[in-house]
Amino acid sequence: MRQPAPAPDDDLKLSAWLPYRLFLVAAQVARPLEGFYGETFGLSQAGWRILAVIAERDGANASEIGRACALDPFAVSRGIGQLVELGFAVRRPGKTDRRFAAVSITRSGRNAFNRIAAFGSAIEARLLARLSEAERVTLDSTLHKLEAESARIDTGGWRSLLDNTAAS
Structure with a gap:
């Protein structure tokens, strides 16, 4: 019987991945x-x-x-x-x-x-x-930043992301 390979620490964990967490709240x-x-x-x-x-x-x-x-x-x-x-x-x-x-x-x-x-x-x-009032203000500011960056990511497309990852 084959044992599954242990996951490296740098692998994406869906339960901790920000886009998935945002999706869950929205859903x-x-x-x-x-x-x-x-x-x-x-x-x-x-x-x-x-x-x-x-x-x-x-x-x-x-x-x-x-x-x-x-x-x-x-x-x-x-x-x-x-x-x-x-x-x-x-x-x-x-x-x-x-x-x-x-x-x-x-x-x-x-x-x-x-x-x-x-x-x-x-x-x-x-x-x-x-949320406290301060948390609401922080959330609003954070969401504005995430919306702007997600729009840039979407505009650039997956190839651009792959190119940026390879260059890092």
């Missing part, structure tokens, strides 16, 4: 939120994300929505279709180019968004209640 709070908007409004995850974007940026086009939600064009199209079907959004042709339809939230969509946002805010408040 654990997303599940109850998803259950709420799914059961209450019949929304998919993409539908909810798009609804949140158009609640903030009424009249956004599919391309803008995709960037804001980190969704591929197919998921954006399906999500917009779902919102239109539910009566939460309307799609209007672009003024100069019909390919760039503007998506606007309806009164019904705004009401749904407000209820989901209130539930989401309650989740956020519960998380933040575990």
